[in-house]
Amino acid sequence: xxxxxxxxxxxxxxxxxxxLARLFVRSGAAVHVVMTPAATEFVNPLTFxxxxxxxxxxxxxxxxxxxxxxxxxxxxxTDVVVIAPATANTIAKMARGLADNLLSTxxxxxxxxxxxxxxxxxxxxxHRAVQENLRILAEHGCQVMDxxxxxxxxxxxxxxxxxxxxxILAFTRAVLRPKDLxxxxxxxxxGPTRExxxxxxxxxxxxxxxxxxxxxxxxxxxxxxxILISGQTHLQAPMGVKRIEVTTTEEMYNAVxxxxxxxxxxxxxxxxxxxxxxxxxxxxxxxxSTTLTIELAKNRDILLELGKNKGERFLVGFAAETEDVYKHxxxxxxxxxxxxxVVNNLKEPGAGFAVKTNRVSLIERSGKVEELPLMExxxxxxxxxxxxxxxxxxx
Ligand code: CTP
Numbered sequence: 001x002x003x004x005x006x007x008x009x010x011x012x013x014x015x016x017x018x019x020l021a022r023l024f025v026r027s028g029a030a031v032h033v034v035m036t037p038a039a040t041e042f043v044n045p046l047t048f049x050x051x052x053x054x055x056x057x058x059x060x061x062x063x064x065x066x067x068x069x070x071x072x073x074x075x076x077x078t079d080v081v082v083i084a085p086a087t088a089n090t091i092a093k094m095a096r097g098l099a100d101n102l103l104s105t106x107x108x109x110x111x112x113x114x115x116x117x118x119x120x121x122x123x124x125x126x127h128r129a130v131q132e133n134l135r136i137l138a139e140h141g142c143q144v145m146d147x148x149x150x151x152x153x154x155x156x157x158x159x160x161x162x163x164x165x166x167x168i169l170a171f172t173r174a175v176l177r178p179k180d181l182x183x184x185x186x187x188x189x190x191g192p193t194r195e196x197x198x199x200x201x202x203x204x205x206x207x208x209x210x211x212x213x214x215x216x217x218x219x220x221x222x223x224x225x226x227i228l229i230s231g232q233t234h235l236q237a238p239m240g241v242k243r244i245e246v247t248t249t250e251e252m253y254n255a256v257x258x259x260x261x262x263x264x265x266x267x268x269x270x271x272x273x274x275x276x277x278x279x280x281x282x283x284x285x286x287x288x289s290t291t292l293t294i295e296l297a298k299n300r301d302i303l304l305e306l307g308k309n310k311g312e313r314f315l316v317g318f319a320a321e322t323e324d325v326y327k328h329x330x331x332x333x334x335x336x337x338x339x340x341x342v343v344n345n346l347k348e349p350g351a352g353f354a355v356k357t358n359r360v361s362l363i364e365r366s367g368k369v370e371e372l373p374l375m376e377x378x379x380x381x382x383x384x385x386x387x388x389x390x391x392x393x394x395x
Contacts, residue, residue: 004032004079005031005075006048006083007081007083007090008036008048009038009086010039011042013084014043016085016164018048021051025053030054033052034074035056035058045058059102071106072109079112079176081106084116084117088124088130091118091130095132095140114142118144120160121152121158147159148162178222184223184224184225187226187227187256188219190209190270191235192205193231195277196248197277198282198285201284203273205271206353207271207353210235214381218378218382226241227263229256229270230244249272250299256306265314268302275297277297314339314392315338315340316340316384317336319343321343329341330367333365342360343361343363344358360380370387
């Protein structure tokens with residue numbers, strides 16, 4: 001996303017558009033803001049000018065650079081037009097092709113994707129006229145984002161609130177992704193499993209689920225249907241993803257077995273506990289002795305089981321290693337009958353658990369190895385999916 005035109009219309013949520021502009025700028029895009037005259041009653045254009053470092057456009061008929069037609073020139077090389085907040089009035093104009101200000105005129109000339117983020121009172125939003133207009137916009141190819149439910153500026157509760165700027169950024173990114181995995185059913189496992197010792201203690205690992213959740217989000221962005229089987233994390237389920245929450249390895253095993261049958265791609269990013277306490281104490285274990293021995297029983301290996309019943313499915317595993325990284329990973333790939341394994345060298349700086357970045361290598365079934373540089377897990381998720389999409393094409 002190199003160039004964004006952000007259209008701001010006259011609703012109270014216009015103040016949140018300032019944060020959205022900042023997020024687009026921080027993501028590396030050049031942001032050009034077009035405001036309707038009504039929007040300037042809520043936020044001063046100077047705010048956007050300072051945040052984006054670019055001139056803010058409001059008027060159709062002001063002074064202009066020689067030889068330039070403003071609404072056409074602004075659209076040159078634009079990747080996406082985002083209208084947030086979009087009032088009922090602007091939505092109606094867009095649906096009917098009315099061009100009475102710079103933003104509505106620019107919209108008619110836009111050939112790039114257009115994201116519309118409605119924001120208004122709940123009764124206005126529910127009105128048939130507004131709903132019909134939104135349907136028309138969707139038919140015309142606009143990407144309409146659902147408003148959030150919550151307390152509205154008018155004091156009532158209901159659907160109509162402009163979503164958080166971070167969610168609008170994610171939605172916009174998703175719109176721009178190629179839908180190369182459209183229609184595929186996929187399953188991702190993520191996060192740690194926990195094995196209880198007594199009612200207040202458990203054995204686990206420091207996984208936060210970031211990598212698995214990034215993969216689930218990336219799959220959804222590329223058009224796949226996603227089931228996310230997640231151990232206990234603090235993360236929010238990505239929009240449009242079906243999440244099944246589990247705690248122990250046995251629960252994860254059962255959930256995976258319930259859902260894997262009609263999945264084309266299965267990615268096991270979960271950090272699974274290999275062992276569980278043989279005996280779970282019903283009462284809290286007291287510190288009566290100086291040493292304590294806990295006997296552990298081996299858990300079932302979920303991925304190994306999936307590999308035995310692989311069929312036409314594309315199976316991806318993760319390997320977290322601290323020594324002989326490639327040798328161990330290759331051995332896991334063969335033993336578990338995988339198509340691809342993502343190898344974490346836990347000793348590399350920036351790699352592994354509970355950090356936003358990761359540094360991995362991808363090993364294919366054929367033995368081909370790709371070493372990837374350190375990158376954010378969200379970006380890495382798409383690299384992994386690029387590789388999967390490429391391998392699926394060859395199959
Ligand atoms: N895995 C699984 N079920 C288990 C253990 C692991 O499905 N009981 C999956 C993980 O989700 C991961 C892959 O197997 O995709 C490799 O996990 P890892 O812990 O690196 O390897 P293990 O097979 O457990 O081998 P070891 O602990 O001996 O390295």
